[in-house]
């Protein structure tokens with residue numbers, strides 16, 4: 001038995017790579033600092049049920065990704081979401097329907113990565129701090145000081161600031177990861193016991209501190225006990241208010257929401273705020289994945305491509321492809 005392949009990160013990119021390697025007969029072992037999988041496709045369990053705080057939906061423009069999403073749909077992991085879409089610009093809220101197919105995980109966004117993980121071996125609550133090369137194999141060190149290994153190869157599938165540190169054994173890869181600037185996003189959720197009197201289910205915004213809002217219960221399979229809304233601030237607003245206390249963020253964004261939604265908005269029965277420090281790359285790249293095939297060290301993530309769920313999946317596939325072709 002050869003040593004397994006370590007994958008650091010159980011977001012879409014890491015699990016895409018894990019699936020491809022597992023399908024090719026390779027043993028993998030996954031690590032994530034969080035308590036569960038999903039990364040930026042996480043759903044937060046709350047008094048109002050599970051709320052999608054990160055990725056809201058995804059589109060499938062690449063043929064390979066579109067095919068795999070059809071398989072996920074057949075297995076019940078995802079469903080189409082066709083919200084009543086609006087656009088808010090120059091102070092005006094107007095319907096903005098389109099033909100785009102948008103997908104969501106069911107019954108919550110994180111259900112997709114849970115399903116992809118399946119029974120693969122995983123270590124949650126395990127923050128990797130160092131990836132080191134032994135004589136013939138790789139080892140990992142975690143924040144508790146524990147060592148893991150031996151591994152034949154390592155795939156780093158974290159956002160670029162964490163990846164840069166973990167790729168220190170391959171300075172060129174580390175430098176590339178370090179060159180990627182990420183933008184933050186403040187996300188807030190509000191739950192109302194009485195449904196708001198509006199037809200809006202999803203809305204793109206301009207000229208506002210907000211860039212997006214969604215009615216969580218309009219997505220398929222969601223709990224409907226409260227009328228729960230998720231709001232995302234723009235990158236610019238989030239950057240300017242990066243260190244604001246959560247209560248102040250909730251107050252500001254509640255004000256922006258109440259001002260634009262065009263109906264009475266009572267005090268919410270439930271509210272929460274979450275800061276995504278590394279929400280999205282400032283620009284897209286065409287790297288696919290990063291590889292030092294001779295060393296056996298790889299990196300993948302949305303930041304290697306489009307900064308979207310589709311980009312993360314494609315990047316994971318590319319890391320796995322490059323690793324397999326070098327075996």
Ligand SMILES: Cc1cc2nc3c(=O)[nH]c(=O)nc-3n(C[C@H](O)[C@H](O)[C@H](O)COP(=O)(O)OP(=O)(O)OC[C@H]3O[C@@H](n4cnc5c(N)ncnc54)[C@H](O)[C@@H]3O)c2cc1C
Nearest residue numbers: 009011012013032033039040055056128301302308309312
């Ligand atoms: C607010 C927000 C809204 C978004 N909306 C959309 C959308 O509507 N549509 C869309 O297509 N995309 C959207 N995105 C982008 C999408 O979520 C990402 O492109 C995608 O989920 C990235 O996947 P990933 O696997 O590359 O990274 P991540 O999901 O970030 O996964 C990385 C994983 O690595 C783990 N990790 C990090 N460091 C370590 C470490 N040292 N040790 C162990 N584990 C570690 C993390 O815990 C995480 O689980 C949104 C993102 C945000 C933040």
Ligand SMILES: NC(=O)C1=CN([C@@H]2O[C@H](COP(=O)(O)OP(=O)(O)OC[C@H]3O[C@@H](n4cnc5c(N)ncnc54)[C@H](OP(=O)(O)O)[C@@H]3O)[C@@H](O)[C@H]2O)CC=C1
Nearest residue numbers: 058059085087096097098100185204205232279280307308
């Ligand atoms: N907040 C983050 O950190 C973050 C947000 N991301 C958002 O993810 C979606 C995904 O992009 P994708 O290209 O897959 O979806 P769309 O085609 O739905 O949206 C692309 C942009 O196009 C505009 N748009 C699309 N449909 C409409 C419509 N019916 N009416 C008005 N405008 C529409 C909109 O851009 P603008 O607001 O016009 O600039 C969409 O954003 C996307 O929303 C990202 O913002 C990804 C990663 C991180």
